[in-house]
Amino acid sequence: MDMTALARKLLEPIPAHRTAGVEVLRAADGMAEVALETPQELTNVIGSLHSSALIALIDAVGLAAIIATSERNEEMEDVVPLGAAASLEFLAPARGRLLATCRLGDEAHRTLRRLLSGETDRARLSTRAGVTDTEGTPVCRGTFDWSVRRRPHSASYGSTHT
Secondary structure, eight states: OBOHHHHHHHHTTSHHHHHHTOEEEEEETTEEEEEEEOOGGGBOTTSSBOHHHHHHHHHHHHHHHHHTTOSSGGGGTTEEEEEEEEEEEEOSOOOSEEEEEEEOOHHHHHHHHHHHTTSOSEEEEEEEEEEEOTTOOEEEEEEEEEEEEEOOGGGSTTOOOO
């Protein structure tokens, strides 16, 4: 199921993602592609994208892959994914337009589907992502461990009781 529009709606307004210029290109069937054009304000001493912006990109593409596991927009209601651990491996300077890709593994997909279908209200999973530059050169690999839960509907933001 193509969940690109939902991923854009949920991820692009996040302040860290907005600051980095994260753009969701595709989010469907547990796979996501997210891009950004390296902003000068987020470069390091060698003019490469700073590690903090790379982790924001790895975060965004992992979240987009999580959203891409949904079969309907409503499945993501009240779902709260929080990073539990992250790691990056720097491979080359990250300059220009960067593309991050993430595809959930089978076990992560099954675990997440149990949560999204309502079978459980908590899930732990890992995402792995790669980042390439415009020439296709790998510049970074990263993993994110997630703790995902479904908030009780009555506790959701903006809910009202009458």
